[in-house]
Amino acid sequence: MTAINVHGSSLNHHILSVLVQNRPGVLARVASLFARRGYNIYSLAVAPAEEEGMSRITICVDVDSSPLEQIVKQLFKLIDVVKISELDPRRSVERELLLVTVRATAESRHQVVELCGIFEGKVLAVAPDAVTLSLEGHPDKLDDFEELLAAYGIVELQRTGRVALPKLDRSARLRAVNSPNMKGQVG
Amino acid sequence: MTRMTGAQALIKALEMERVDVMFGLPGGCILPAYDPLLESSIRHVLVRHEQGAGHMAEGYAHVTGKPGVAMVTSGPAATNLVTPLMDAYMDSIPMVGITGQVGTAAIGTDAFQECDTVGITRSCTKHNDLVMSAEDIPMAIRQAFHIATTGRPGPTLVDLPKDVLQNQMTWHWPSDDEVIASLPGYRPTTKGHPRMIKEAARLIMAAERPVLYVGGGMLKARAAEALRELVELTGIHVVTTLMARGVFPDSHPLNLGMPGMHGTATATTAMQKSDLLINLGARFDDRITGKVSAFAPEAKIIHVDIDPAEQGKVRRPDVPIVGDCRLVTEELIKAIRDLKEGGTVQPDLTAWKSRISGWQEQFPLTYEQSEPGSALKPQYCLEKLRDAAPEGTIVASGVGQHQMWSSLHWKFEQPYTWVNSGGLGTMGFSIPAAIGAKVGRPDRTVWAVDGDGCFQMTAQELVTATVERIPIKVALLNNSYLGMVRQWQEMFYDERYSEVYLSTDCPDYVKWAEAMGCVAIRVESPEEVEPAIEKANSINDRTVVVEFRTDSDEKVFPMVPAGMGNDDLIVHPSQQSIRDRLA
Numbered sequence: 208m209t210a211i212n213v214h215g216s217s218l219n220h221h222i223l224s225v226l227v228q229n230r231p232g233v234l235a236r237v238a239s240l241f242a243r244r245g246y247n248i249y250s251l252a253v254a255p256a257e258e259e260g261m262s263r264i265t266i267c268v269d270v271d272s273s274p275l276e277q278i279v280k281q282l283f284k285l286i287d288v289v290k291i292s293e294l295d296p297r298r299s300v301e302r303e304l305l306l307v308t309v310r311a312t313a314e315s316r317h318q319v320v321e322l323c324g325i326f327e328g329k330v331l332a333v334a335p336d337a338v339t340l341s342l343e344g345h346p347d348k349l350d351d352f353e354e355l356l357a358a359y360g361i362v363e364l365q366r367t368g369r370v371a372l373p374k375l376d377r378s379a380r381l382r383a384v385n386s387p388n389m390k391g392q393v394g
Numbered sequence: 395m396t397r398m399t400g401a402q403a404l405i406k407a408l409e410m411e412r413v414d415v416m417f418g419l420p421g422g423c424i425l426p427a428y429d430p431l432l433e434s435s436i437r438h439v440l441v442r443h444e445q446g447a448g449h450m451a452e453g454y455a456h457v458t459g460k461p462g463v464a465m466v467t468s469g470p471a472a473t474n475l476v477t478p479l480m481d482a483y484m485d486s487i488p489m490v491g492i493t494g495q496v497g498t499a500a501i502g503t504d505a506f507q508e509c510d511t512v513g514i515t516r517s518c519t520k521h522n523d524l525v526m527s528a529e530d531i532p533m534a535i536r537q538a539f540h541i542a543t544t545g546r547p548g549p550t551l552v553d554l555p556k557d558v559l560q561n562q563m564t565w566h567w568p569s570d571d572e573v574i575a576s577l578p579g580y581r582p583t584t585k586g587h588p589r590m591i592k593e594a595a596r597l598i599m600a601a602e603r604p605v606l607y608v609g610g611g612m613l614k615a616r617a618a619e620a621l622r623e624l625v626e627l628t629g630i631h632v633v634t635t636l637m638a639r640g641v642f643p644d645s646h647p648l649n650l651g652m653p654g655m656h657g658t659a660t661a662t663t664a665m666q667k668s669d670l671l672i673n674l675g676a677r678f679d680d681r682i683t684g685k686v687s688a689f690a691p692e693a694k695i696i697h698v699d700i701d702p703a704e705q706g707k708v709r710r711p712d713v714p715i716v717g718d719c720r721l722v723t724e725e726l727i728k729a730i731r732d733l734k735e736g737g738t739v740q741p742d743l744t745a746w747k748s749r750i751s752g753w754q755e756q757f758p759l760t761y762e763q764s765e766p767g768s769a770l771k772p773q774y775c776l777e778k779l780r781d782a783a784p785e786g787t788i789v790a791s792g793v794g795q796h797q798m799w800s801s802l803h804w805k806f807e808q809p810y811t812w813v814n815s816g817g818l819g820t821m822g823f824s825i826p827a828a829i830g831a832k833v834g835r836p837d838r839t840v841w842a843v844d845g846d847g848c849f850q851m852t853a854q855e856l857v858t859a860t861v862e863r864i865p866i867k868v869a870l871l872n873n874s875y876l877g878m879v880r881q882w883q884e885m886f887y888d889e890r891y892s893e894v895y896l897s898t899d900c901p902d903y904v905k906w907a908e909a910m911g912c913v914a915i916r917v918e919s920p921e922e923v924e925p926a927i928e929k930a931n932s933i934n935d936r937t938v939v940v941e942f943r944t945d946s947d948e949k950v951f952p953m954v955p956a957g958m959g960n961d962d963l964i965v966h967p968s969q970q971s972i973r974d975r976l977a
Contacts, residue, residue: 280703286521289579
């Protein structure tokens with residue numbers, strides 16, 4: 208089975224930006240491919256892309272589980288997959304959203320809110336013994352925030368999984384994996 | 395504006411795809427599709443079990459190169475089709491499955507005979523589709539045939555809810571451009587990269603111990619002619635994998651036969667000692683390579699495959715070429731000719747060839763003839779069958795010892811005369827596959843070579859053969875055991891036989907075959923073998939079953955034990971004393 212790994216930036220991961228035809232079952236196809244071939248997904252985000260009828264799936268892949276090359280090639284065999292780009296974390300913009308409810312009594316609330324302020328997060332809701340916060344940013348920043356909040360007691364936490372796009376000024380370095388020899392013209 | 399029902403559109407679409415025969419069994423949800431079938435030019439073969447429909451479609455596709463079509467209903471019928479779909483997926487057989495589904499309003503409610511067909515078949519088809527509107531049926535069928543037959547062939551499935559079949563629609567047959575535009579993610583590469591082909595030619599012209607490692611992809615690409623030209627041009631030896639038997643004549647002096655776990659000692663060893671493996675449409679299957687780290691350690695690799703994912707999956711190639719095997723082979727021939735004309739000279743292969751012929755002389759296929767009065771040797775039966783077979787006879791095998799003996803002892807002279815389940819290893823494959831093959835090539839003699847274990851899994855399709863007047867011949871090698879498992883238990887589990895004995899005379903195969911409308915012959919002694927085969931060959935209007943009572947102790951040699959390297963292959967016991975000469 209595909210393991211969804213716990214968060215932690217020490218993992219050896221790569222980001223694949225996969226453009227797919229937005230057809231029923233496309234996410235299931237991608238997910239079952241990962242399950243069947245024993246590849247591990249670190250995080251996954253799916254939403255409609257700029258082009259009508261297309262969606263973009265951002266998959267963070269644990270490459271310790273299998274060589275990235277095989278993962279990409281097997282993904283390409285899915286008929287609904289139109290394009291795959293491997294995004295080098297150093298040359299791409301990554302963002303993630305975190306929602307968290309933290310224990311915060313009258314005494315500790317100001318500390319939690321101060322932390323939230325330092326990280327430029329938002330307070331979404333307050334209760335007598337807890338607050339709900341949101342934070343958007345680079346996944347590493349979210350990791351740090353999560354770690355610092357842990358001391359107060361995390362009641363519930365949800366992260367979206369990362370989305371990414373190539374950095375504009377370095378777009379030439381985006382390594383599109385669909386070279387002509389892998390997926391070329393109409394045969 | 396032609397109005398019609400979805401069911402009429404389905405049958406019309408199949409006719410437009412030039413389907414002349416399909417295999418199937420009706421039921422609740424697919425019922426609407428069976429009504430317009432009455433007016434159709436398409437022949438429908440009514441099977442006795444949906445698995446049979448799938449394997450028949452595969453057998454048909456194997457021998458004709460055209461996609462086989464199986465049509466069944468929802469739920470249990472769809473799940474019965476799963477094994478053939480997976481079989482076709484593993485062996486890259488073009489096949490289209492059509493399944494009924496509960497009405498769109500009932501999907502997800504656990505309705506009678508509902509199952510998640512597209513979910514279940516997702517990982518055993520190249521692509522599948524649940525059609526939610528009658529208007530979409532022609533496009534879904536066109537896509538299914540296009541995907542099944544292009545690139546690396548494989549099975550596709552179209553799932554059709556009952557109301558989608560019943561609803562009215564306006565007929566529109568999509569053009570090629572529309573089909574291609576509807577599949578932006580599907581663009582198979584057929585033409586090999588010119589620079590890679592040049593590099594491959596250069597390696598071939600420099601190799602001192604080259605071997606052409608030829609797989610099923612060459613048959614799929616219909617590349618037998620091109621292969622022959624390449625062999626004559628270069629004088630390089632050929633090994634043909636289990637999936638490629640027949641692509642190159644066994645009578646050709648450069649054909650070393652099948653390599654691998656039960657390959658000939660020479661074919662397996664030639665690959666092992668090679669300095670260049672030219673892989674044309676094979677996939678470094680574990681049954682070929684044995685322990686991968688010990689496989690052909692000195693060989694450089696040229697790998698030609700239409701599926702990019704095969705490149706580097708098992709063994710990293712020095713020269714990967716993604717493309718259609720026939721087109722690439724033809725380009726390779728040109729590139730080699732260019733080099734030759736430019737003055738490049740191939741190294742002298744004499745020493746390598748004499749080494750190979752030395753192995754061939756010392757390690758031929760062999761078995762001990764049976765003692766008078768004892769059980770028949772299966773190899774003997776197959777040799778007699780082979781020698782009496784008319785030219786172009788098609789052999790369809792089940793899975794196990796009899797499959798290996800068929801592949802080893804038959805002499806395949808023409809492509810598309812060998813039908814078997816290679817990748818999935820589906821017991822019970824042979825009888826339905828042979829029926830499908832006979833439907834595809836009614837002019838040919840079709841022998842199903844089966845074991846007693848396999849026979850009991852799908853024998854009921856002989857009823858289909860009788861009733862539908864599809865006369866095949868069945869050579870049933872009855873050794874009373876699940877023979878291959880028994881062989882492993884004998885060799886690797888200290889002769890501790892666990893759940894492998896089936897029985898010699900229960901069922902009574904002769905009575906069973908006769909009950910299914912076949913002519914049946916039992917053969918128990920060597921002198922009965924030839925007359926029985928002669929009689930079987932003389933009957934062409936009915937299916938014939940010849941039961942050979944064979945020796946349960948007989949084992950398949952050579953053999954590379956699972957997990958071992960190919961250098962550790964075990965030769966026949968009579969050759970074991972000279973085993974060291976296989977170097």
